[in-house]
Structures are given as structure tokens and as C-alpha cells.
Amino acid sequence: MFKVFGIQRTGTTYLRELLKQNFHLPVLTHELGWKHGEICDPSTQLERVKFKYGAERLEELRGIAASCKITAIIIIKNPYSWLQSMEAWGRKASKEQMSGSAAYFEAYNLLYKNHLWFIKAQRPIYCYKRVFFVQYEALLAQLGDTLQYIARKSEHQLKGIADAEWVEQSQPLTAEKRTFYLSPPKNDAIASLVDWETIEQFGYSR
Numbered sequence: 001m002f003k004v005f006g007i008q009r010t011g012t013t014y015l016r017e018l019l020k021q022n023f024h025l026p027v028l029t030h031e032l033g034w035k036h037g038e039i040c041d042p043s044t045q046l047e048r049v050k051f052k053y054g055a056e057r058l059e060e061l062r063g064i065a066a067s068c069k070i071t072a073i074i075i076i077k078n079p080y081s082w083l084q085s086m087e088a089w090g091r092k093a094s095k096e097q098m099s100g101s102a103a104y105f106e107a108y109n110l111l112y113k114n115h116l117w118f119i120k121a122q123r124p125i126y127c128y129k130r131v132f133f134v135q136y137e138a139l140l141a142q143l144g145d146t147l148q149y150i151a152r153k154s155e156h157q158l159k160g161i162a163d164a165e166w167v168e169q170s171q172p173l174t175a176e177k178r179t180f181y182l183s184p185p186k187n188d189a190i191a192s193l194v195d196w197e198t199i200e201q202f203g204y205s206r
Helices: 012-023 042-048 055-067 079-093 101-121 136-141 143-154 175-182 196-202
Strands: 002-005 070-076 128-135
Touching: 002 012, 012 070, 012 136, 012 143, 042 055, 070 101, 070 143, 079 101, 079 175, 101 128, 101 196, 128 136, 128 143, 136 143, 136 175
Parallel strands: 002 070, 070 128
Antiparallel strands: none
16 A cells, blocks of 8 residues: 655645556545655544544544555655645745745745655654655656556555546646656755755755
């Protein structure tokens, strides 16, 4: 079983659908904790949102949480392209509580700094047997290799490699967007907002 984490506009929906189609395994997103939030003790999350689940599902989730067999995958997007995605989403959704580049990156930097701690722990934590990350761009540019990497890291069997163009995303991926995500222009104003000490450890550079 997989659990997906990542800040908004990094491809969490895309990754979820790729995992479901190519591994034929359940993928948790909002269950056992918010997919856009920090990795945390799932037992507290279940107690907070138990009204969402029937009694049978709640007990099933408690059993899953106690098994310590879930693979957590954190997805991240290049900070230069991520900001454009986030600002477009923010305008569309009228997100008044997070407006402006500095506020967006404050959340981005903090979340991935916390995620990095779990990745480096290299031991079972809470219900997660393994925790690792993938880049959104790697899924676009090298889907087969990236799925094979996920299979090796998770020790789950890869059943096939779906045509990425048919995998659900929260917004359609046009050819223009794909080109931009794979080669986003660098920008000094954006670079000044990024916690590079953290983000460079996810494979990105100034």
C-alpha cells in the first residue's frame, strides 16, 4: 500500500493515479493524514476525522495504521515551475489566506524540511515502513525508469507502465506545460525565497 504526500500543485493526484494503475495497489491520500500536510502519527488523525468514516472503515484504517507496512512517497516539483503553478491555482481558488510568493515558499520550504527528516531517518516511523521522494519532472521525462525506481524502493511489484497521457491529473498537461515543467527558467526573485539547503537535497539547484 502507498501513501502520497506533497504540497499543493506538485502532482499528488498524478502520482496517485500512476501508482494505482501501475502497481494495482491501494493508494491513500487524505486518509491517515492530509496528503498536503506533514507526516504524522495517523492514530491522532483518525480520531480527529472519524466522523468521515463508517465504523467498519475506521477499524480497517486502524488496522492498516498498526501494520507498519505502508510506503510513503513524497512528491516535489522544481521551485521555479512550482511557483507559477501555485500562483495560478491561488488566483483560481481565491486563496486569501496564502497570497504572494513569499507566503507560498514559506509553506513549501517548511513542509519539505520536515519531510526530509523522515526520508533521512531510514527506519520505520509510525505506520510507514519506507519513506522516499520522487521529482514530478522525473515522472514526466522518465516515467518507466521512475516507476522502476519506485518498485525497487517500495519492494512492490510493478505490473505495467501506463501511457502517462491517459493518467488523471488535476489539470490537463499540455505540451506547452510539459516543456515548461521540464525546463523552467530560473529567476533571482524566486531563488531568493527558496531554502536551498533543504531543496538541493531533493535534487534541485539554483
